[in-house]
Amino acid sequence: xxxxxxxxxxxxxxxxxxxxxxxxxxxxxxxxxxxxxxxxxxxxxxxxxxxxxxxxxxxxxxxxxxxxxxxxxxxxxxxxxxxxxxxxxxxxxxxxxxxxxxxxxxxxxxxx
Numbered sequence: 001x002x003x004x005x006x007x008x009x010x011x012x013x014x015x016x017x018x019x020x021x022x023x024x025x026x027x028x029x030x031x032x033x034x035x036x037x038x039x040x041x042x043x044x045x046x047x048x049x050x051x052x053x054x055x056x057x058x059x060x061x062x063x064x065x066x067x068x069x070x071x072x073x074x075x076x077x078x079x080x081x082x083x084x085x086x087x088x089x090x091x092x093x094x095x096x097x098x099x100x101x102x103x104x105x106x107x108x109x110x111x112x
Contacts, residue, residue, distance in 0.1 A: 008042050012052045013061075014091035020062060020080040021088055027053065027076070053078060061087050 008015070019030050027049055035043045044052075056062045061084030067077045080088070 008038075009044075009048070011091070011095060012044065012048065013056060014088065014095055016049075016052055016056060016078075017061060017080060017084055017088035017091065020078060021085065024077045024079045026067075026078065030078075056084065059087070060084070 015034060016030060019025060019033060025033075027046070031044055031046075031049055053062065053064070057064060057078075060081060062078045062080055064076050064078050066074050068074060
């Protein structure tokens with residue numbers, strides 16, 4: 001569904017920050033979790049994901065570092081900063097407010 005995809009893409013920053021609130025991670029792992037949690041109905045394009053990482057890092061919401069996967073490959077890990085935690089809480093609040101408004105607007109039983 002493209003509309004659902006568009007709605008979700010509008011909240012990419014909140015999704016990434018929420019995932020990083022659970023712990024440091026790297027791009028592929030975050031995308032895999034997003035896909036799994038959405039029952040494979042949504043996946044961020046790689047370019048979208050890494051553009052978001054860059055934007056969030058420039059805003060000071062996340063920081064990155066190089067880590068080992070154990071098999072010799074190096075991965076760029078991302079960690080949330082205190083500013084990122086504040087932004088995440090703000091974005092989650094905005095999402096709740098949007099969801100409440102949409103629930104009211106889409107309620108077919110509502111009588112005015």
